[in-house]
Amino acid sequence: MKDHQEIAALTLESLFSNSPAMNRCLALAKQAAKCDLPILLQGETGTGKTLLAQAIHNSSTRQNGNFASFNASAMSDTLLESQLFGHEKGAFTGATSQMRGKFEVAHDGTLFFDEIADMSAIAQAKILRAVEYGEYERLGGERTRHADVRIISATNQPLRKLAGMGQFRNDLYHRLNGLTLVIPSLRDRQEDLSGLIANELKKCAEGFVKNITSIHPDAFSKLLNYSWPGNLRELHRVIQAVVLFTEDEVIYQENIILDDELMDETEAYDPPELKSTVGQTKASINLTVPDKNDLSLESAILQHIEKVYFMTERNKRKTAKILGVSRSTLDRKLNSMDTDSDLL
């Protein structure tokens, strides 16, 4: 997760790429940033659509305006309207004060519609006029307002196909699609993988204040040869776990647990300890370490493990899965905790 400062500094130039596929995408994005065309970002989950939308905004002439983000899935119609267009005081029960909507907030800036394919038919109908003419009214308000916004939308669905099948408004699709940018999956960015892995390792080691000096070639190959179905989001998560749970200065192959291995391991495992603990209440389990006054990183890790272990009612299989570590790593960590019982 990036902090606000990092996001504010994020520009198209700062995005790492050595691969033809991503270079093409970034070159188009740079052209698109110069004008006000609505942009549709297509890409698998985790490829960096949200990040690219923000970078386009930061690199555009609208950079001094706001970047407002809207995700319409799972929202009631009233909430949806007030979120998009704002409301006047007393517009509905609970509207105790006036509120600006996303179109107003993004005036002179960029409005980002995330997961646009999940937008309900009602929401699609409601935004059409505002997208088309930049006109809208606050909920409970009379005055027609004008919004000067650049729209960027993102989806991991084949939106054109959905529009063709009548599952997304065709008129809205054409309004949103001034230009489509396809963000390549990590599988199609082979030339970028080693650089992205190295950058992520460095960032995580700094973030977790870990003295990691190198990565074993076998470990590096393991990361390079993986297919990364969850793309950059998965890369970020896996490397975070690797760094967090590496106790050496060197990262070895066995420190790296990929999702497909985790599945194999967890599915094959029948935890015998469950049988021996049936009937025991959570209160009877009392790990005495980690010490809550110990603010070291190691202690924080142990506390987190402890929390997840209790949450899963001491199911090691589930705990390892949630933490994204192997059973052997979890066992090692659990064994390193002092306990006042022999329940481990």
Ligand SMILES: Nc1ncnc2c1ncn2[C@@H]1O[C@H](COP(=O)(O)OP(=O)(O)O)[C@@H](O)[C@H]1O
């Ligand atoms: N170009 C990039 N370089 C490094 N990390 C990236 C890049 N693009 C995205 N990420 C990271 O990958 C994760 C997913 O990015 P996000 O933009 O939310 O993807 P999407 O919206 O396509 O699902 C985030 O943690 C983000 O910081």
Ligand SMILES: [Mg+2]
């Ligand atoms: Mg996203």
